[in-house]
Amino acid sequence: xxxxxxxxxxxxxxxxxxxxxxxxxxxxxxxxxxxxxxxxxxxxxxxxxxxxxxxxxxxxxxxxxxxxxxxxxxxxxxxxxxxxxxxxxxxxxxxxxxxxxxxxxxxxxxxxxxxxxxxxxxxxxxxxxxxxxxxxxxxxxxxxxxxxxxxxxxxxxxxxxxxxxxxxxxxxxxxxxxxxxxxxxxxxxxxxxxxxxxxxxxxxxxxxxxxxxxxxxxxxxxxxxxxxxxxxxxxxxxxxxxxxxxxxxxxxxxxxxxxxxxxxxxxxxxxxxxxxxxxxxxxxxxxxxxxxxxxxxxxxxxxxxxxxxxxxxxxxxxxxxxxxxxxxxxxx
Numbered sequence: 056x057x058x059x060x061x062x063x064x065x066x067x068x069x070x071x072x073x074x075x076x077x078x079x080x081x082x083x084x085x086x087x088x089x090x091x092x093x094x095x096x097x098x099x100x101x102x103x104x105x106x107x108x109x110x111x112x113x114x115x116x117x118x119x120x121x122x123x124x125x126x127x128x129x130x131x132x133x134x135x136x137x138x139x140x141x142x143x144x145x146x147x148x149x150x151x152x153x154x155x156x157x158x159x160x161x162x163x164x165x166x167x168x169x170x171x172x173x174x175x176x177x178x179x180x181x182x183x184x185x186x187x188x189x190x191x192x193x194x195x196x197x198x199x200x201x202x203x204x205x206x207x208x209x210x211x212x213x214x215x216x217x218x219x220x221x222x223x224x225x226x227x228x229x230x231x232x233x234x235x236x237x238x239x240x241x242x243x244x245x246x247x248x249x250x251x252x253x254x255x256x257x258x259x260x261x262x263x264x265x266x267x268x269x270x271x272x273x274x275x276x277x278x279x280x281x282x283x284x285x286x287x288x289x290x291x292x293x294x295x296x297x298x299x300x301x302x303x304x305x306x307x308x309x310x311x312x313x314x315x316x317x318x319x320x321x322x323x324x325x326x327x328x329x330x331x332x333x334x335x336x337x338x339x340x341x342x343x344x345x346x347x348x349x350x351x352x353x354x355x356x357x358x359x360x361x362x363x364x365x366x367x368x369x370x371x372x373x374x375x376x377x378x379x380x381x382x383x384x385x386x387x
Contacts, residue, residue: 060137060238062344068135069343072351078104080358085365089378094369101362115169117366121359125174128355136348144233144242145352149175150182150198151226157186158205159215197232201225220273227253231278241338241346245353248303248334250279252327255304255311258290259323262315267291303330321380332357 084100091097094111102108107123109116132142149172160167173179177194185191189206191199204225205218227250234246257274261267268291275283281298289298295315299308307326314323335353338346361382368378 064137065345066343069347072347079354080361088365089375097369140237141348146176147230150177151222153182154202155222158209161186162209197229224276227276227278239345242349245334247280248331251281252331254286258286259311259315303333
């Protein structure tokens with residue numbers, strides 16, 4: 056039986072991560088990047104906080120710089136975190152992201168190379184080999200089963216959307232199961248908030264596309280704090296605003312109602328992400344414990360998204376106000 060960890064077991068890693076918070080991409084640093092005279096000057100802000108140098112005109116090099124920072128993050132945490140399963144909860148999504156890309160590439164004869172992120176539990180080349188050979192025996196159990204089922208669906212129907220629905224369900228189920236296995240109630244609440252936000256997004260997109268109950272039933276996933284049948288009822292005949300009013304997604308639901316009727320999807324998506332960020336930020340004041348690890352991992356996820364939004368916008372010549380509209384709330 057595994058030893059039950061105490062908050063004090065996280066004293067060293069908590070102290071280390073709190074010291075690292077000064078190098079996170081703060082709101083002020085984001086503004087410097089947006090207001091910088093050139094994309095090259097914007098990229099210098101990232102090198103100041105530890106990112107490798109990259110060509111600020113190249114999406115490929117931007118992707119490589121982000122991948123290197125993600126790899127460095129996970130390596131650091133694996134060295135010092137008492138329970139590595141906490142880190143794996145955040146790595147699960149990269150396994151499923153890569154699996155989706157590889158299965159689609161196999162079905163279409165395309166190349167998934169530029170879409171792959173080597174930040175999951177399973178190395179990119181190992182996963183590529185498994186998909187190419189149709190042999191998933193070396194994958195973690197839940198991922199193995201999801202890969203086999205999604206591959207069969209894609210082969211039988213040729214519909215990548217159906218395969219994505221299946222993989223999304225498997226992803227959230229495994230993420231929640233992994234969070235529960237760590238024994239951290241805080242991590243479980245964070246994952247459940249992520250599922251609630253995903254279901255709200257699915258409801259709004261379904262309404263916006265004027266699709267019905269069949270599609271909505273397929274895309275909703277179990278495991279959140281709000282039952283999927285409640286989401287379906289609210290979306291198709293009730294009020295999403297009323298359903299989500301008692302939750303941190305209250306503002307997102309209000310914007311979602313507008314988005315479903317042709318309003319801004321950008322503002323709605325941002326509100327969904329900001330609500331999940333608020334859950335993670337709730338642990339900023341915890342001096343030591345597993346919460347410090349979880350909140351730092353969540354903060355880096357927010358940072359990676361912000362870097363991609365800002366630098367991609369600068370590369371494309373998008374105005375500062377438009378970039379700001381797309382940005383999520385900073386963790387610090």
